[in-house]
Amino acid sequence: MPPKPPPKRRKISDTRQIQRRTRVGTKKFTYAKAGVDIEAANLTKQRIRSIVHSTFRPEVLSDVGSFGGLFAPKWQKYREPVLVSSVDSVGTKLKIAFRMGVHNTVGIDIVSHCVNDILVQGAEPLFFMDYIAMAEHRGDVVVEIIEGIARGCRAAGCALLGGEMAELPGFYHKGEYDLVGMIVGVVDRQKIIDGSNIRPGDLIIGLASNGLHTNGYSLARKLLFEVAGLDVHSFVESLGTTVGEELLRPHYCYARPVLKLLETFPVHGIAHITGGGLQDNIPRILPSGIGAQIRLGTWEIPPIFPLLQQIGDVPQEEMFHTFNMGIGLVLVVPAQRCPQARQFLEKQGERTFLIGEVVRGEQKVDFV
Template identity: 50%
Template sequence: MSEKGITYKDAGVDIDAGNTFVRMIKPFVKATSRPEVISDIGGFGGLFSLNTNKYKNPVLVSGTDGVGTKLKVAMLANRHDTIGIDLVAMCVNDIVVQGAEPLFFLDYFATGKLEPEQGAAIVKGISEGCIQAGCALIGGETAEMPGFYEPGKYDLAGFTVGVVERDAIIDGSSITVGNTLIGIASSGLHSNGYSLARKIIFDAMGLGIDDQLPGTGRTVAEELLVPTKIYVRTVLNLLRDFRVNGIAHITGGGLLENVPRILPKGCKAVIRRDSWTVPPVFRTLQEAGAIADTEMYRTFNCGIGMVLAVPEKEADEILIRLSGLHEEAFIIGEIAKCEVGSESVELV
């Protein structure tokens, strides 16, 4: 048989580059391993042996998410080493609010032309995120799709599975009138509202990726690429010693859309806007874009990454614990009775 003819590489898919990429990321993947992992990278599926002796009635909790148009900022800046932290954060933060400990993580990385160094930087960030969350990176998919993505462009998706005891699931049903709301500070924009942020910064303000972003003391790239904070270890620490009735991860939709997701009927969240210091980046965006307050609070986290509903008598001790965990936290409001037809979040 003749060896001549069109090859897969000629069509834009480089199998050798893929093999090089796998070799490059193996140390990053290995660094995230947990005792329950019983497979190595390269298999058709990741194997994880759940220690059922550790639980009475375990419930698996799954989550999936992406990074959104924050990816465009990473591409503009040609900085790819932290975007993987965002990917992990958006998934694990969603399941820990239900009381689940993240166990393992998988990623999907799609690109027009695989550049092993770029891909390795991305997976290094995913690995760092998994280490921060305490979960294992047990597998993933790298899709090289010439003609679908432009060279240098890529997309990411993440998937995580965690576990919680059935009687320890946090679903907000135990939230009652009089509960205190504690907000844990975000690290910045996290991974939400970037389409609006980019429109304001690049179009309305006319800034470039390496220009200084007014009020922040950072360049546009430095500010917009601050990784999403991973709250897993903090939340699990609190759950060991305190009663937490509900937790909301403040992602897309901001405080106005996410807090109501955990509120039982008859309850509303009264949030005091002057109870925490809003980071400068949000002030800059609001002023430059002439954004209404309501739009701000339903698009961005505005400095609060997690909201906890806790018994009033435990609030002060929880704040002390959070300080000991090096988290900045605030009492931002309380749960009040909700009249029929009224808003479930009241900003005062």
């Protein structure tokens, strides 16, 4: 089928014709009148300066507002340093923040998600950068978001090195925004965890999640708000809290306890249980010819998941393919060191479960 011809252009010969086409009495325009208020954004940058400073490490050389963030790593700590990076967004969990008018937790979400993603390769997080885009600049909302990001950075031990506040009128719905995060970490080449050391007989430790984290929200919102007719302020007895408070629980960060574990214990593989659940994320670290058996009933499933399953009559396979189902991070360890590794993590305040083992077979997860 031949391509469509381009539309005919209407020629306007000079500025006088443009002026005649312009509404009579139009006032002088500014960028602010077009929907982008640079002065408001500059005031917000001043408000967040001390918040951002609270995350700085000694390696940070630049200040808030610099064109680029400067970070001088202490390479002498590493024999052969390898940088590890990741980028992600909060996704439709933001819709809950909009409904609740609560914006100081989604920043924790994005930091934790990014940090956990590089943790699986054994990386220490160094610095984080954010991107906030909204239809119109709302200083108070931006400050809340940055407060959450800073809290997440302090918990993970990384610096908030910089970011971008984009005001995009006509692109986003009024009152809504998008939040994206980028992380850079470092690991010694010889200490990279890529799953290549996983062997049959290794045991699989599951670290508890505190809820949905940041995945499965499109299905959760459909079930809770459209099918069940609840709203964010509905108190649900089985949850012990409101729907909104349950859904805004911040994504948990596993960096500090797991990095301490890696200093003294052999860990053959780590998987962050995000979109795709245990079913899709564990195979990402398994070598060819190696499978995993996950034993159902070996860990506590938070009440939000049975509630969602009941509301929508969701098949169990779909639940495990969509949600983390109570396991936020998986560690694969040698069988003989598993009890000590669990004990170490539990002393750090983690809730751990022995949820399965590594077997010979297809590169997939079998639930037994």
